[in-house]
Amino acid sequence: MAKSPQVKQDATAEHNDDPDQLFVEASVAEVRAIEQRTRADIETQKQELRSMVGEQYLELISAADAIVAMNKNAHAVLDKLDSMQVACDISTIKKRAAAVRSDQDEKGHNQKRQHLFALAALIKSLADVPEQIWHALENHRYLHAARLYAIAKRVHDTDMGFVDVQAAFPVVQRQWDAVSFFLPQIIQKSTAFLRIPDQTSESVAEILLSLMLLDGQVYLGTMEQLLEVRMAAINDMVSSKEHRLPYQLKEIIQLVQRTLVHVYEIYLQRPLLVNCVEQLQDNFMMGSSSTLPAITRVFAPSTNVHLLMRYLPENVQSYTPHLETGQPLLPGDIRQFAQAWIQNVEELLEGHLDTMLEQADTHQSLIQIRSRVWDLLESAESNHRRSGIILETKGASWKETCEGLLERPYSLWDNMLRDPFNRHARKLIDTRCQALANQPNTLISKRVQAKEACPVALDTTTLPLPTSSSSDAIQTFIKSLTDAAQGRHRLIQETQAAFDDALQAMRSDVEHHMTLSDKNRFQCKTDTASIKEHFESSCANAISEYTSGLRKLLGELHSWTDEKAANDMGIFIGRLAHAIAISSKELPRALTLSKPSTHSTLELRSGIDKDPRVKRLQQELIDTYHQAHDSWINMVSSKFGHALQKGLSENQWNDQCAAALLWTNVGDDVLLPIQATNGVERAVYQVCQELRRVNSTMLDKTIMQALKKQLGETMASTFQSFKPELTEKGAIQLIFDMYFVNMVLQDGIFTEEMKQCIENTKEHIDPINWATFEPHFLPSVERFCLKQTLILGILTRPNRETYERTRKTTATSNQQHNVVPLAPQAPRFTLLPIGHLSLKA
Template identity: 25%
Template structure:
């Protein structure tokens, strides 16, 4: 200790260390010199000058300290007395000393000036440091004095270096070396424990901690055994080495650290089976947890990991929740708001946590045939020797084969640990293999694992419903299902667990697909309602061209772009679609209403086809079940479409003013719906399809009936029989009647049934019948020859239709009898009217019945040729020619 004190004093004086370096010097030198005094072999306890400096030199080389012994310096002459200066030195030497002193004084003065002016703050800090150094130096001096007194009071100093050690000295040295090895392990344990914890080697850390605890007990016990030779040497470790207890206080804190870190490590679902088993063994050794509790810890920590994964929220749902594009015209919106890849990754990550936890728990706790579980084998290998094991230790993974010797070999400076006793070098943590804490009932394990598996799968299914809500396309949902199914099939679960997970994902997918289809049907219904209201309301109604006009109106030729080929293809597709609409008589306004429903049905059909093509054969009944679950929504849509059309028709019928154009559009709409494949494509049953077509056909008849009433009353009111008396002989129908018949033909063309001859014939007959009845009623009020001829002309038309017009023929016959005074006159008028019909059959061909059979030999005039000997008369009464008309001798002009 005197050597140690003198070293500190020399370094403090000669090296002039600062406060920070002195404090670090105190700590390092106190520990190292203290250890050197007790642990360096063959240390001398004599305090002779040369031996002291040799020892200091050796210590300085060992601890990299430069020690300078006190010697005389050249500037000592500057410190002599003035009398001695003039006595012992010459005048020239005295002058030299004077000059040096003066220069030194000037330099000190300048330095003091700079210090006060520019380094005032440094001076204050230096003064504080100097005071602290002084206090530390006094404490060091006091400690040196105490150490010197202790050394002097000791007796029996060891022999000098030159004397060889005998057997007693060897035993004493060995005792100190063993004691040093114990303390070395205890001192190095914190550093190694931190390193093992950082590398997540929790089992090795627990083993080292237990070994350090055994070493500490060996140091503080006072039993005189062979394992504690220092007790027989009179060394009291607790009293003479308080560092041991303080070091153990530091090491003992690592127990809670290891338990906490290892518990958190169980949350890593990606950890290997060996690492997880080592972590569970760590909890069993350090925290004394039975295997049941270790299983519960594993499942609970993995549940927290799964919960954090399931709480994932897509980026698109963090901000605007309405970012998803609303579908339009039955089209499903793109799933750009929530990428499918993100949802797929989240689904796979959550399922991987479930599958890996289940497989890891089985690999660790499940018994494999007659072989015990992995964790039990690891505990057996820890407690028993390799010769006593019922299995080959080499069967265990390298990470789980651990011993004290291999652990000490991995540590730095492991050569010092060879001095440890054999029972420490072969130390094994205690494991009670006969206790219930080291056993696990197989049925209990299987039940707890299956409960956790089903609960976790249900939570995964609940989270999947939220994630799937952002997918708006059936193809995305089905592709995600396919990807997740592949991951499930390669997960390593057994068949029952796979079936349970597959059923869960199928339920989620089917539920989402039904939701997408129902949303598409709801949007189509809402848009259809808006479109039909806009198309039939008087404020926004635009008159469509008649179907014949629309048929022969060429669509605009597309303007091709040279920059983009895809754009050109799109333009040609639109051009082709316009031609198709013309061929079926689908006007733009009508197509705008019907395409809403037809595009929705087309999208659903494409989705069903995609599901069938990309589904596995074993799961085809699920596809059928998907259609069955969706079918009520399709029936509901068909019923709602019928209700919307019925409400619109009722509004027209109950309205005081009805537009024939709007009624004609409604008729064309119902006619197109009754023949459209929309109701079949959306997946309705055959019975629902029949009911829908019947309901729509009934509404079509209702709309046509109202349309007939409107146009017949309007035409009759505009061209009703006149009371005017004609001076000339009546040889044709009145212009009012002929204009009325042509107006009826034109109105019928606006109904748009020119493509169905049978349907057109029915509409023509019903409309013409209503007109004839109303005209006959009005004609009965006016008695003149023109009205009589008109009635006779209409009687000839009704006679062409045969028995189906018997009622109308009777009404006309009654009117003719009433207005005609004699039968001869009436027969003459009927003959003239019959001949007039033959001349007008081409102009009124759309109102007359078609021939029963068409052939190439049939005459052009199906009702016969008019008489040739009759003089030509204009069919219509025209205006009289102008006086100048005769001057235009066009026929006499020579070419």
């Protein structure tokens, strides 16, 4: 027992048991304090009592439950011992056996044996079904698996009557649980197997029948299921990243073709599914005329089920299912579903085929894939025999299927594949043409920004002579010589090679289309002509954009602070355009695409009958070449103007003119200038130096004319602005300089400005003297120009008539037919070598 709590004693109160005494001896505050302390002690004791009682109570309850359980178990053991003793009593056993034998008759014995066999047949049928279903699924016999499941369900639901099978034999329920596990598997695998197109219509009809048997589908539901599964298969195939493009296209084509054929044969032409349903409901085993029970025919003979199945109830042995088929499908509804399905397929492929075809990154691979697709379509449309997974059978042709189901001829190539293939071919062309058009921004721009081409832009390539007499070495030397003559140094060759290689790669790839241009299957000739036209126009646009890119680079050079480097880079860009226009063989080939075997003919005719587009593009490149020299021409003209102004300013144009010391008697005691002043000739020579620096052989007639025109305008403006103090002698020398510069730059043709300058200068010369000087003036200038031919180079080439006349006159007077004299010949031996000038003076 628990101990009672002890009450604490208060030190201030001696008589706790007597309240009266407490009130007499203690104050009010002490009484209240004792009251509060007493109440707190009471509460504490209550809590302690509750805790102690609760713990012991639980222990007490547990002990009581254990005692009761021990009592029950002890009585059960005693009962078992008693029953064992009774059961093992030999005399009792003998008495009961004798009583049973005496009471049993033959009829009762047969009935019990029949019940036993019926139970054995039930258990045997359920025990063998899982293995049979498993083998059926492995062999893709989904209708057989469905029949096995239906029989097993029928056996399980049968009431034996004489015994509660579920209670007497729990194994039956466990076996049924194992069988019912196959129901979703059969439905799932049947649906998945519908995705495979390469099977016969009979096989597809059996799979759809199994879905009707197990999943309760009707005719309409089966067709919707078939079309939905095939659409999902097509969608998975177009979205797959694991398969190659040819396999994807083959599977898609087969899925579309076989789906339409299956729908036509199963639902419209000869309703296979309706026949299968009728046979299943009549005999449970389609195509069988046997009189054996259905359950016996379903099971494999190796199981020996037929020995026990005869003991099952009659309703199990003669079981045939009843299917809810719904309303029969009308031909119009079938065609409507098929047409809607094929339209959905077209929309699906329209959105995915372009992405799929990106695997074909060249025209060669695209054409190979297209040819395989054509072969597949031709074989499918012409052959009526198909190899299925299960068997081979003769079915409806593609033409018959389309006319019966779609009510019109239908071509998969024309309606689904042709446009995406042609679009991708054009896309390949556009992509490569865009890469070609971007070369000025990607390839040339980097060199321009890095000024890589400046040091070698005007370089005349040094040519090493061939060290051997082999044909390869000689051909290499000839090519190097040709490139040097055309100004095609290494950078220009590399850049032009990149241009030609891009065009050649595109052309060689697109030429694979031309190999089929003579064939007209699947509108091949029309598509090839369209692609050829697109290629030629795209190449023309790309080359035009390439030229525009070069012009844009020329425009960017105006922002350079280094004018000389900018001009050199501009000339480099211009000569690149010139080299492409003149020597590129791929440019005309790309714009006149044909079969590879005709290239030699085109090359022979290229100079005779060029395509107008080729002429236009070459002219655009030549115009770019001319435009590239505009800034350089302005720079040369500006420098020439400054040099001419400086040369004129440094000379005195009075009687003290230094050039007058070199005047020569031209006859009749007439002294006239025989050469220009040094400053003027130096200004002209600087122009020649610049021409040599930029390799004047690469300057065509148009550029030289533009240069001379600009120099002529600069010359005229310089002489017009030059206002020196002139005497007659200075005016004569100045007019000679004007004649000389005009002869060099304008071939002796005077502009109105120059005429005015000369007339203004003549005002300082006596008219009578000028009349004497004038007949000798122009021949003297011409002779001086002829003498300067080797020094001044290309600028001193006058017209042929003047050149020939002056050359003959000079040759006759000097009797030196093989020497062009640079100055009048002096006597070989004199006292002083320069005395002849003073004597003649």
